[in-house]
Every structure is written in structure tokens, then in C-alpha cells.
Amino acid sequence: MKVLVPIKRVIDYNVKARVKSDNSDVDLTNVKMAMNPFCEIAIEEAIRLKEAGTATEVVAVTIGAKASQEQLRTALALGADKAIHIETEEKLESLHVAKLLAKIVEQESPELVILGKQSIDSDNNQTGQMLAALTNRGQGTFASKVDVDSGTVKVTREVDGGLQTVELKLPAIVTTDLRLNEPRYASLPNIMKAKRKPLEVIAADSLGVDLAPRIQLVSVNEPAKRTGGIVVEDVAQLVEKLKTEAKVI
Amino acid sequence: MKTLVIADHDNGQLKPETSKTINAAVKLGFAVDVLVQGADISGMANDVALMDGVSNVLVADDAAYAHQLAENTADLVLSLASDYSHIVASATTTGKNFMPRVAALLDVAQVSEIIDVVDAETFKRPIYAGNAIATVKSLDTKKVITVRASSFDLQNEQTAAPITTISSSLENALSSFVSVEQTESERPELTAAEVVISGGRGMQNGENFALLNGIADKLGAAIGASRAAVDAGFVPNDMQVGQTGKIVAPNLYIAVGISGAIQHLAGMKDSKVIVAINKDPDAPIFQVADYGLVADLFDVLPELESAL
Ligand SMILES: Cc1cc2nc3c(=O)[nH]c(=O)nc-3n(C[C@H](O)[C@H](O)[C@H](O)COP(=O)(O)OP(=O)(O)OC[C@H]3O[C@@H](n4cnc5c(N)ncnc54)[C@H](O)[C@@H]3O)c2cc1C
Ligand SMILES: Nc1ncnc2c1ncn2[C@@H]1O[C@H](COP(=O)(O)O)[C@@H](O)[C@H]1O
Numbered sequence: 029m030k031v032l033v034p035i036k037r038v039i040d041y042n043v044k045a046r047v048k049s050d051n052s053d054v055d056l057t058n059v060k061m062a063m064n065p066f067c068e069i070a071i072e073e074a075i076r077l078k079e080a081g082t083a084t085e086v087v088a089v090t091i092g093a094k095a096s097q098e099q100l101r102t103a104l105a106l107g108a109d110k111a112i113h114i115e116t117e118e119k120l121e122s123l124h125v126a127k128l129l130a131k132i133v134e135q136e137s138p139e140l141v142i143l144g145k146q147s148i149d150s151d152n153n154q155t156g157q158m159l160a161a162l163t164n165r166g167q168g169t170f171a172s173k174v175d176v177d178s179g180t181v182k183v184t185r186e187v188d189g190g191l192q193t194v195e196l197k198l199p200a201i202v203t204t205d206l207r208l209n210e211p212r213y214a215s216l217p218n219i220m221k222a223k224r225k226p227l228e229v230i231a232a233d234s235l236g237v238d239l240a241p242r243i244q245l246v247s248v249n250e251p252a253k254r255t256g257g258i259v260v261e262d263v264a265q266l267v268e269k270l271k272t273e274a275k276v277i
Numbered sequence: 278m279k280t281l282v283i284a285d286h287d288n289g290q291l292k293p294e295t296s297k298t299i300n301a302a303v304k305l306g307f308a309v310d311v312l313v314q315g316a317d318i319s320g321m322a323n324d325v326a327l328m329d330g331v332s333n334v335l336v337a338d339d340a341a342y343a344h345q346l347a348e349n350t351a352d353l354v355l356s357l358a359s360d361y362s363h364i365v366a367s368a369t370t371t372g373k374n375f376m377p378r379v380a381a382l383l384d385v386a387q388v389s390e391i392i393d394v395v396d397a398e399t400f401k402r403p404i405y406a407g408n409a410i411a412t413v414k415s416l417d418t419k420k421v422i423t424v425r426a427s428s429f430d431l432q433n434e435q436t437a438a439p440i441t442t443i444s445s446s447l448e449n450a451l452s453s454f455v456s457v458e459q460t461e462s463e464r465p466e467l468t469a470a471e472v473v474i475s476g477g478r479g480m481q482n483g484e485n486f487a488l489l490n491g492i493a494d495k496l497g498a499a500i501g502a503s504r505a506a507v508d509a510g511f512v513p514n515d516m517q518v519g520q521t522g523k524i525v526a527p528n529l530y531i532a533v534g535i536s537g538a539i540q541h542l543a544g545m546k547d548s549k550v551i552v553a554i555n556k557d558p559d560a561p562i563f564q565v566a567d568y569g570l571v572a573d574l575f576d577v578l579p580e581l582e583s584a585l
Binding site for chain 2: 121145166192257
């Protein structure tokens with residue numbers, strides 16, 4: 029079984045994004061970038077499937093600027109067998125990404141595609157579901173458990189009321205939630221080995237997908253700031269303040 | 278121009294998000310129809326009919342929709358889509374699951390988790406864990422939108438709108454329901470509660486979450502948690518508040534033993550009043566707290582319970 033894992037280069041999750049002074053966007057110059065945390069979980073799951081003998085090949089794919097090859101090398105160091113870079117300098121929307129990924133699905137015919145549930149920059153939470161629609165596959169989103177059987181996959185999903193389990197016919201699409209696994213770190217020898225693994229580069233505009241923007245970014249602003257509060261002495265003062273000052277209890 | 282809202286429910290009860298999503302939909306300025314889909318849902322259709330601004334309620338009551346499978350729901354919405362310029366659902370785990378599928382099948386770029394309607398094609402939405410607010414304009418002729426319910430109000434009542442039954446049974450061959458593990462709780466829902474008290478890694482284990490019970494009882498509060506508390510297995514996943522969990526904006530939010538990582542703040546910083554209890558005076562949670570108490574939670578929680 030071949031597993032395809034789309035990964036995204038995003039701002040490091042520890043870094044607080046700053047808005048540009050002209051309000052045109054978020055300022056990413058000299059900001060630390062990393063693999064989207066949900067994509068790390070997706071890669072980890074694919075590698076575990078390979079280690080368990082369920083998967084035979086793990087292919088990592090990213091769509092983005094040249095620099096995103098860094099994250100593909102990380103995926104290879106973690107255990108992916110090969111990588112595909114769909115190169116574009118444009119900032120693409122989830123629909124574009126899903127359409128480009130659908131082309132790669134056509135080319136690679138993976139039995140399973142594992143994506144992150146959400147990019148921590150756009151906070152879109154769309155691509156996996158869109159890819160499932162475009163490739164006419166079943167979707168198991170927000171997965172906390174993935175059990176591959178012959179011809180099917182059972183996915184336990186983190187939903188608002190608890191956990192839901194669905195069964196999907198393979199080929200299928202899965203998106204990861206936080207509790208699916210704990211990603212490993214790449215070892216130094218594996219980082220060295222990753223440099224020799226295959227990385228194919230494809231120009232995004234060679235895939236015949238209309239990449240014209242559908243959403244126009246009008247402006248980006250700072251969120252409303254909270255005004256600093258006070259430190260109370262003890263429980264008695266806290267309760268007093270909540271009753272008489274804040275009037276919330 | 279007409280808007281279709283897909284109601285959110287847990288197979289028996291409407292979620293409070295539905296009313297708030299209708300509030301957002303009304304702000305678009307067009308007639309609003311609401312689709313209630315599921316199995317055995319007529320009671321909920323009556324509730325929706327009474328929500329201000331609803332023109333028509335469409336009911337698709339069929340076993341195919343019993344478990345809200347994204348594949349079936351998306352096909353149902355798609356079968357109705359041609360009549361509508363705007364398709365709107367709550368950004369709950371249900372809405373987040375089927376709406377992008379609808380958008381892709383319509384060849385539309387979805388606008389996720391809007392917090393404000395500027396006009397019928399322009400919306401505000403948080404990005405980067407809420408550290409920036411983007412104003413975006415949808416250029417597609419049809420709009421597919423999910424709504425962050427905590428940013429909108431509940432709708433008032435009206436005289437009941439007409440209810441139309443649609444016969445539809447779109448059962449897909451790709452996925453099927455296996456089971457559900459519903460978290461049982463007597464407490465108000467996190468996203469609907471006026472008061473929320475959340476515990477973090479500082480709680481040390483699941484048993485200690487009982488220290489929050491008495492306080493929650495007295496305040497009628499819902500209980501939430503940080504990711505660290507959920508990951509450690511102290512409490513179930515549906516209690517996670519944050520960027521990738523539930524978004525809450527109660528009158529009062531009490532964070533206990535939570536450091537205040539940006540991903541946690543993303544889920545609660547729009548609360549009206551924030552209280553933080555943490556033994557580390559430098560914990561970032563104090564930067565957003567209206568009232569901070571620097572103390573050991575094991576000392577002050579019993580005190581707080583008896584002081585209320
Ligand atoms: C992709 C991604 C998504 C994420 N999504 C979320 C999310 O949705 N929600 C979320 O919450 N997090 C999320 N996180 C995790 C987030 O980054 C933090 O790791 C997490 O919020 C920390 O939880 P915590 O504050 O409980 O734990 P810690 O950061 O360990 O803080 C524990 C706090 O408890 C205090 N404490 C300890 N003992 C006591 C005591 N006896 N009395 C008083 N105080 C005490 C400590 O001083 C400390 O401040 C996400 C992370 C990533 C990478
Ligand atoms: N540019 C991209 N390249 C590859 N995969 C992506 C890209 N953008 C999004 N994805 C995948 O889609 C998931 C969800 O992203 P989103 O829908 O943007 O929140 C991510 O975790 C990735 O797995």
C-alpha cells in the first residue's frame with residue numbers, strides 16, 4: 029500500500045505572528061519556519077504504517093516556494109521514501125492545493141492520503157476534505173486512531189461530543205488530530221541519508237490547474253488587545269472583585 | 278440572492294451554534310432557509326422555525342443522515358445548492374467536516390470560521406491562532422462559509438416559519454458509521470456556558486479535576502481543559518479549548534494551572550472576564566487575565582469553592 033502525505037511549510041508554532049505595519053499581511057521575514065505540526069503527525073502515522081508492514085511506500089509532497097524543500101528533506105529524514113515538490117511562488121488557497129494534490133493522487137495512485145487537519149497559519153481546515161471530494165474518496169477527518177484492514181480503514185475521529193468511528197473503503201483520505209501519535213525526531217544519520225533520497229520537482233503551472241485567486245486578502249489587522257489586569261492578594265479579594273467590580277458572579 | 282444554513286445538532290438537540298450561525302447568516306442581508314438533516318429530527322425543525330429571520334425550514338429526515346457522515350451531508354447540500362447564493366454552517370466538527378467537501382464539489386473556495394460579516398462578500402476571520410484578523414473578499418459567485426459561533430449572538434424568537442419536508446436519501450458507498458463514544462456530562466456545553474473553568478497540566482491528574490467540580494456546580498460552569506491536560510489523558514478530547522479545539526467566549530473564564538500558550542489563548546481570549554490561577558507569576562496567561570491569583574491551585578481551589 030502506498031501512502032501519500034501532503035505537508036506544509038508554516039511559521040513555527042512557538043512564534044507569535046506579527047502584522048505588517050501597512051496591514052497588507054502577516055510579516056514572515058526572518059521568521060522561523062517549520063513543518064505544520066499536524067503534518068508531522070501525518071508523516072509519523074505513515075511511517076508507523078510502513079514499520080508495521082501495512083504500507084510499502086511513503087511519499088511526501090509539498091506545494092510552495094523553493095524553501096519548502098527543507099520540510100520535504102525533514103520528511104525524508106523521518107522515513108518517507110521519496111518526495112515531490114510542486115513549486116510555486118504564489119500563495120495558494122486550500123482549493124488550489126487540493127486540486128494540485130488531486131493531480132498527484134492521479135499520478136501516484138496512493139491507497140491512503142494522510143493530511144494534517146489544519147494549517148496553523150491559515151487555520152483553514154479544508155484541504156483534506158476538498159481532496160476527498162475531488163478524488164471521490166471517503167474521508168476520515170480529525171483522526172485519533174487509524175486501523176487499516178484489507179480494503180478498508182477504520183478511523184476514530186475527535187468530534188465535539190466525544191469520539192466517532194467510521195469505516196472507509198480504500199482508497200481513502202484521512203486528516204490527523206493531535207492525539208493520533210507523538211511524532212519522532214529525525215536522527216543525524218537519517219538526516220544525512222535523506223540527502224540522497226529522490227526529490228522530484230514539478231512546476232505548479234504545468235499541472236493544468238486554474239490557480240487564479242478566489243479569495244482576495246483585503247487587509248490584515250491586529251486583534252483587539254486586552255487591557256492588562258490586576259493581581260489579587262487572595263481568594264477573598266478575587267471573589268469580591270468578581271462580585272462587585274466585574275459583576276460576573 | 279438567498280442563504281442556506283445547515284443546522285447543527287447532536288441527533289436530538291439543536292446545538293447553540295445553530296442559532297448563532299443563523300444570526301450571522303441574517304447579517305448577509307438575504308432570505309435565510311435552514312436545512313435540518315438527520316434521522317428523527319422533527320422536534321428540532323420546530324425549534325429552528327421559531328428563530329428570528331428564518332424564512333423556510335427544510336427537513337431531510339432519513340436514516341442516511343443519522344450520523345452526519347460528510348459524504349452524505351455534502352451530497353444532500355449539493356442537491357439543494359442551485360437555489361442559493363450563500364451556503365453557511367457552524368464551524369463545529371460537523372460543519373468543518375462536510376462544508377469543504379461541499380465547497381470543492383461546487384468549485385468554490387471556502388471562507389472558514391468568520392467572526393464578522395462586513396458585507397455579503399466580505400468577511401473577517403482570525404488567522405495564525407488569532408494573532409491576526411484577516412478581512413477577505415470572496416470572488417466566487419457562490420459563497421461557502423463556516424461561522425465561529427462564539428462571535429455571534431443567539432437569535433430572538435419569531436412566529437414559526439413554514440416547514441417543508443424534502444424526501445432525500447443519499448447514501449454513499451465510500452464510508453459508513455461504526456460507533457460513537459459520546460462524552461456524558463450533566464454540565465452545560467462548553468460553547469454555550471456563561472462561565473467556563475478550565476484545568477491544565479498543573480492539575481497533575483484526572484482525579485484532581487474533581488477539585489473543579491464544586492466550583493463549577495456553584496457557578497453553573499462548564500469544565501474545559503488545555504491540550505496538555507487532554508494529551509496526558511486527564512480528561513476527554515472534547516474538553517480541549519484552543520486554536521485546534523473549542524472556541525469559547527463566556528462571561529467568565531477561569532484558567533487553572535494553564536500556562537497560556539498562544540494556542541490556548543486562541544480559544545478563550547475573547548471571554549469577557551478572565552481569571553488565572555497559576556503558581557508561576559511569569560506565566561503568560563497573566564498577560565491576558567483581568568484578575569490573576571499567584572498561588573498553588575491545590576491550596577486555593579478548596580478555598581474558592583467555599584467562598585462562593
Ligand atoms: C498544532 C498545535 C495545536 C495546539 N492546540 C492547542 C489547543 O487547542 N489548546 C491548548 O490548550 N493547547 C494547544 N496546543 C498546546 C500548547 O502549545 C501548549 O502546549 C498547551 O496549551 C500547554 O498546556 P498547559 O498550559 O496545561 O501546560 P503547561 O504549559 O505545562 O503549563 C502548566 C502550568 O501550570 C502551572 N502549575 C503547575 N502546578 C501548579 C500548581 N500546583 N498550582 C498552580 N499552577 C500550577 C505552571 O506554572 C504552568 O504555568 C497546541 C499545540 C500545537 C503545536
Ligand atoms: N501547500 C501545501 N502543500 C502540501 N500540503 C498542504 C498544503 N497546504 C495544506 N496542505 C495539507 O492540508 C492540511 C490542512 O491544511 P488547511 O486546509 O490549509 O488547513 C495540511 O496539514 C497539509 O497536510
